[in-house]
Amino acid sequence: EIVMTQSPATLSVSPGERATLSCRASQSVSSKLAWYQQKPGQAPRLLIYGASTRATGIPARFSGSGSGTEFTLTISSLQSEDFVVYYCQQYSNWPRAFGQGTKLEIK
Amino acid sequence: QEQLVESGGGVVQPGRSLRLSCAASGFAFSAYGMHWVRQAPGKGLEWVAAISNDGNNKYYADSVKGRFTISRDNSKNTLYLQMNSLRAEDTTVYYCAKDCYYDSSGYFDCWGQGTLVTVSS
Numbered sequence: 001e002i003v004m005t006q007s008p009a010t011l012s013v014s015p016g017e018r019a020t021l022s023c024r025a026s027q028s029v030s031s032k033l034a035w036y037q038q039k040p041g042q043a044p045r046l047l048i049y050g051a052s053t054r055a056t057g058i059p060a061r062f063s064g065s066g067s068g069t070e071f072t073l074t075i076s077s078l079q080s081e082d083f084v085v086y087y088c089q090q091y092s093n094w095p096r097a098f099g100q101g102t103k104l105e106i107k
Numbered sequence: 108q109e110q111l112v113e114s115g116g117g118v119v120q121p122g123r124s125l126r127l128s129c130a131a132s133g134f135a136f137s138a139y140g141m142h143w144v145r146q147a148p149g150k151g152l153e154w155v156a157a158i159s160n161d162g163n164n165k166y167y168a169d170s171v172k173g174r175f176t177i178s179r180d181n182s183k184n185t186l187y188l189q190m191n192s193l194r195a196e197d198t199t200v201y202y203c204a205k206d207c208y209y210d211s212s213g214y215f216d217c218w219g220q221g222t223l224v225t226v227s228s
Contacts, residue, residue, distance in 0.1 A: 034214035036152075043202055043218040044144075044152065055216065087152055091214050095168050096142070096154040 002026050002090050006099035012107040015078050021102045023071040023088035032092035035064055035073045038101075039084045047086075048073065075104075109133040109217045111203050116222030119193055129186040129203030129219055137161075137181035140211025143188045145199040146221075155201070156188065160209040171197075193226045200224075 003026040013019045023033065031051040036044035046055040048064035051071055061076045075082055083106050088099040115127040129141070143155040156177040157166040165177055176189040186203050200221040207213035 032214075036215075038152075043220055044215075045218070046214060046216050049207070049214040049216075089152075089154075089214070091212065094166050096157070098152040098154065100151045 004099040014107045019075045021073040025069045029090040029092035111219035113219045113222035118225045127188040131184045136184040140206035142204045147199040157211040
């Protein structure tokens with residue numbers, strides 16, 4: 001079973017600055033890594049798949065990188081609506097696994 | 108526009124059963140794998156179960172294996188989750204999610220709004 005670990009649990013950044021969120025897999029998932037954004041009271045929304053491909057309609061300030069076991073979600077020039085929770089998820093192996101989430105808060 | 112709408116949640120006593128439904132619209136339901144994902148209040152996401160487009164392949168998290176059954180009716184564009192022997196720790200919001208591939212091997216590109224299940228005496 002693959003375990004996904006996100007860091008940090010909470011990240012404090014000022015609006016307009018860059019945020020870097022990390023996700024580590026306990027074994028290689030190749031590039032089968034997705035990132036989701038979840039706003040309060042809403043369902044998750046797909047941001048990134050294939051580790052680095054933006055989903056339809058996702059702004060260019062969101063970018064993903066990495067492969068194997070180390071992945072990064074970068075949000076450049078943070079907007080007010082970006083201060084929510086982000087999850088990574090591997091879809092390489094069964095069972096599917098999510099990280100525990102990173103909450104992005106305003107500094 | 109792709110849409111998933113869950114229903115069937117509610118309050119149920121420990122040990123009892125409940126069936127959730129997820130109605131799909133706006134896409135060719137029979138062409139895609141589907142998943143159930145749950146989230147306890149204030150907690151993270153937990154994958155629960157998956158089913159291939161034709162219903163022939165099913166996958167479960169260890170936490171629900173033997174108690175929950177995923178199924179689908181492609182003629183009704185509906186996904187189901189039959190939950191038996193419910194426990195307090197099954198108290199969560201349940202989301203259905205569409206896979207990007209037919210065999211449930213991909214990422215989740217569409218999610219429902221969720222339905223809350225509360226297991227309590």
